Amino acid sequence: MENICDNNEFISSLIDEINNIYSVRIKSSETKIKYDFIKILEDMILELISLIDCKSPERIHDLADACHNFPEFIMKEEWSLPEYWSEFIESYRQRWDKDFLRKWDP
Numbered sequence: 001m002e003n004i005c006d007n008n009e010f011i012s013s014l015i016d017e018i019n020n021i022y023s024v025r026i027k028s029s030e031t032k033i034k035y036d037f038i039k040i041l042e043d044m045i046l047e048l049i050s051l052i053d054c055k056s057p058e059r060i061h062d063l064a065d066a067c068h069n070f071p072e073f074i075m076k077e078e079w080s081l082p083e084y085w086s087e088f089i090e091s092y093r094q095r096w097d098k099d100f101l102r103k104w105d106p
Contacts, residue, residue: 037074037081040104044070047100059096066092081106 044067051060066088073084085106093100 037070040101041067041070043101043104062092062095 044063048060048063048067051063054060069088070084073079089101
C-alpha cells in the first residue's frame with residue numbers, strides 16, 4: 001500500500017480543493033486576509049499528513065484537535081487570530097512542538 005505522505009499528487013489535489021472551496025466562500029472586506037489564512041490550513045494539513053507515519057495516535061489526535069476548528073473560525077464574522085492561537089495552537093506547542101506554525105504567529 002502506498003504511503004499517503006509519498007503521494008505528492010494526492011496532497012497537491014487536496015490542497016487545491018481546499019483553496020477552491022474557500023476562495024468561493026470568502027466574500028468580505030477581509031477576503032485577502034482570510035485567503036492568506038488558507039495557507040495556514042495548508043500547513044496544518046501537511047503537518048498532519050507527515051505525522052501519520054510517526055505512529056503516535058496521541059500526537060495525531062492532539063494536532064487534529066488543535067486544527068479542526070480553524071476553517072470554521074476564519075469564516076466567522078467576528079474572529080481573532082490571537083484568540084484562536086492562544087486557545088488551540090499554544091496547547092499543542094506546549095506538549096509536542098514549540099515551533100508548530102511559528103511562522104504564522106500573530
